[in-house]
Amino acid sequence: MIATRLRLRNFRSYVSADIALGPGLTVVHGRNGAGKTNLVEALYFGCTGRSCRTSNEREVIHFDTGVTRVEVDLRDEHGREHTLTVGFSPGEAKRLQADGVTVERLVDVHARPLICVFLPDRLELVKGPPALRRSHVDQVVSAMWPGRAATRRAYGQALAQRNA
Structure with missing residues (x-):
């Protein structure tokens, strides 16, 4: 595309x-x-x-x-x-x-x-915390394989509930 x-x-x-x-x-x-x-x-x-x-x-x-x-x-x-x-x-x-x-x-x-x-x-992507890099990789993966975006959202929601 x-x-x-x-x-x-x-x-x-x-x-x-x-x-x-x-x-x-x-x-x-x-x-x-x-x-x-x-x-x-x-x-x-x-x-x-x-x-x-x-x-x-x-x-x-x-x-x-x-x-x-x-x-x-x-x-x-x-x-x-x-x-x-x-x-x-x-x-x-x-x-x-x-x-x-x-x-x-x-x-x-x-x-x-x-x-x-x-x-x-956007240098914080290189210099910043690991969580920021993980989030960026998650966005790239979601863009390349859209079906995985829903899995990532569900995982994030489950993690938030567990940590609440």
Whole structure:
């Protein structure tokens, strides 16, 4: 599964953007503050339904606007086209869609690429406690084998009950 196009509306520093992603490696370059990291975050947001940089998702909305929308066009290994869409407005539930159908969570959608973002401000993954690394590995495993995500959640709930 590869991303072929990224469309943004009112996402961080972008009022509107439509970016075609070429086959293979796509290099994004520009001056400091030009919005390169915002593009990476938008791609992550469009594929997962959450930000890789902040837990306060109001921060992803462009200044003086009340809503953001990210669309990611994808092509699977059989050449079929798919679209993931995330719409967000503070105070309302996120609107998540896969191929035009509303879904509860994008991580459960089969037509979703594996995505992992490592930003400089995420050095705690290397320097931080082992629990953080285990959590990251759990997320990667859940992305690669979605069926195991439910097992991980059930294990976490059982552990929390035992420790309560």
